[in-house]
Amino acid sequence: MDTYSFLRELADSWVLLILTCIFLGVIGWAFRPGSRDLHDDAAAVPFRHDEAAPQRQSGPEGARRDV
Template identity: 40%
Template sequence: MDLNAIASFLRSFWTVWLMLLFVGVLFWALRPKNKDKFDEASRIPFGDEGQEK
């Protein structure tokens, strides 16, 4: 096994790894179970805490 064969194998493995990671993050973000958590987090910038006059 030479260096070019190893590099080719690792390049293809890297592509598979990134694809699995992307699909995993997409699945996690679009699960209905996480909707309430994301809705709550989306309202954080509009909160009145910490703005004293």
């Protein structure tokens, strides 16, 4: 058996099985019970130090503009 055929057979069987198990493990780890607080905290990082949005005022023609 030449090298290409061996590696092709290996990739088609065992490597596919290993990568499927890794994928399912990562999905299971991300959706495990109790991880919601960690994910919510990570999602709020970009907004952690934001201040209130600037107030808007109407211009003389009634158009809104930023202050």
